[in-house]
Amino acid sequence: VTRVVRVLRRAWRRLISMRTALVLLFLLAVAAVPGSLLPQRPLNPTKVTAYLAQHGAWGRFLDRLGMFEVFGSVWFAAIYLLLFVSLVGCLVPRIRLHAKAIRAKPLPAPKRLERLPEHGSFETTATIEQAAATSRAVLGRRWRVLRRDEGAGVLTLSAEKGYSRETGNLIFHVALLAALVLIAIGRLFSYQYNFVVTQGSGFCNGVVPDSTRLGRLAQDGTISPAPFCVQLEQFTANYLSSGEPSKFIAKVQYNKTVDAANEPATITVNHPLRIEGDRVYLIGHGFAPKITVRMPDGTTREDVQAFIPRDPTTLLSEGAFKEYGKQRANADIGIEGFFAPTPEDTGGGVITSVSPEVNNPILGIFIYQGTINATGVPQSVYSLDSTNMSRTGQASLQIGQSVKATNGVTVRFDGWVPWASMQVSHDPSQDYLLIAGIAMVVGLIGSLSVRRRRLWLRITPGASDDSSSLTVVSVGGLARSDSGNFAGEFASLLERLEAAVGPAPEPELVGAGRE
């Protein structure tokens, strides 16, 4: 049993050693690399799918290793948890030691101050008491000073400063640990809902979102989304002549609870709407074309559908309309198409967009008749599965134009409205995390800039039977940290001490006295 304990103790010591911490830091840095070079599922699942399709066995191998979800993988967690444990194991004894050191008295002066890296001495006519008192005053409040009597009339002053260096260091590391814990708590309690909202419509938090990212507690229903609703009144996108965007503005009305009164608000890219613990962001935008369809049975339908931008710079967008007719009658009308905000004919009737600004837009469509979603498998609202449908027409329409398909169906392009994608985020720990972050920076500054110094003065009286024999003050110093130029600091301190403690008598006099 003792052997097991011994082995465990040795393993623990090794884990909390600086060397291990260094290795773990390197591992952490290396482990993060694939997270930036390979597509990551939480960031971009479609890219991961494409990568897997392209790379076959190699892709599957990487997937098994968790390379597409590096920051949620077991091995990444293993590294930072080990680092976490190592840090705790290292910090606990250091906090104990530092608490002791803060209360401890400065060490007695070494026997031979001239052996210290920095040392010097001077003579003075002052008595040892005067010299000690003046020296104490010169050192001031930044030094912790302890006076000791070495006997035979010899006094020593032990001085230390820079305790806040270690304090800062400990604050930084404790804040770092706190930050890690807060991040974990935040992830547990967080939720995120994304909504695509066309101008004039709205959403209520958590109700039929387009996509979600939920923390554990939101997933199992322990916490539920705050009950507010947001209505998109108006979305405006401004562009420069170069086509670069200059401003996106969403004007909204919102109510904090179902019964609360509506309040107006403006959401822009860097200014989310903050409703108590939740934030509503403007994430993206696009166009939703409006059409009127005359169905095979003669009824008309008006529809507006958000199209997804395929080109982020010109906002050429794609999407689909799905008009369900009488069941089992092959009477569904499906329309897939593209929306070019500023269209240009690239030749051969192929239309593209040259600017994200809307200027005589064109809606290009293919019209199908048949059964939409014959398989029953849920489909994207932005694309049409036309396997059980047959194409009955196609056209490039300007606003107000319509096209008649071979089956008598007509489609009219009525116009468009903008849509905005809005995101609700909730993370209850982030304010505390900010405090931890500030503590980290403050701790770091203290840890890296405060200078830890030790200084000793030995004040020896002159021979009592010789009135010309002077009090000797010898000073020795030790830098206990790397920062600063201690040689310079020591020299100027020595100079100040000498100037204050005693004007040494004329050198000739000293010489005369000694001979």
Place this chain on the structure above:
Amino acid sequence: VTVAVNSGMAHLSDALFTTAIAVYTLAMIGYAAEYAFGRRGRVATTARAAAPAKVLVGAAGTSDSRDSSSTPAEIVAQSTDAGRPARRSVVGERFGRIAVGLTIVGAVIHASSIAIRGAAVDRVPWGNMYEFASVVGLIAVVAFLVSLAKAPQIRYLGLFVMLPVILTMFLAGTVLYAKASPLVPALQSYWLAIHVSAAASAEGILMTSAVITVLFLIRQRYDKRIAAELPVRFPTSLGSRLPEPATLDKVAYRTVAFAFPIYTFGVIAGAIWAEAAWGRYWGWDPKETWAFIAWVIYAAYLHARATAGWKGRSAAWINLLGFGAMTFNFFVVNIVISGLHSYAGLN
């Protein structure tokens, strides 16, 4: 069309940028001349002439608390008896002074170029890679000038500061160049001024640290080869005029110790901005990931310098690794890897 760009000012800014590169190049030639003809002695040759090579090794390995006194002034002292003709040192001195003058003039022109660019587009002048690189270069130059005011004896090292600065600016002016234009909505935030200036300052200072670290490695290798009486070739031969390894190591450490809290602050400021702009404070965007990697490596550097067996050479390589990660984050992540931070302005 909402915001106009003052194209006259933008052109003036571009012209000043080019002028600054030219003036810096002249300054670099001046520093190189001082380095070649200067009175900074050939340490090793001198030492070898005066005493057995052992002394040098001893000097290189002086204890940590002691070496703060071994400034380049000592090297001067060591070399005064080298019998170098006095006329040459006067020439070197003159070149050095001219180079500092040119550096100051260049920095003023450079700063004006940046300020006028900002005025031309009515925003902070670090909204794309070109502007960012220009600011980093200016900070490195200013950091050098400030150190020069404190320690005039490092003047001849200007060569090694100007070289990477000119290189960075050349890349900025050619590969990274982007026309003056207003900011995209995502960048329209006062956090741009805070986050990016912190990042640029930290990077400028860390660049200086990397240069000093390279000099440290050269000098250390030089000492080792001289001690072993092995032939010394370029670039190791540069070591003959460099300050003591312990001094270089210490200066490299202090620059990192100064920059690391700024860098940490920059990352935290970025997280605060990301919370307002993208809905989360951290999302492992490639830029964030590499900022994290560089931060961890520099943290490792700071720890390595306090760990037996990792001091000196190993720590120096970690420092360079950190700078490598940061450079990768600037060039490769911005240009090659797409992410939310793709503001290079290169299309």
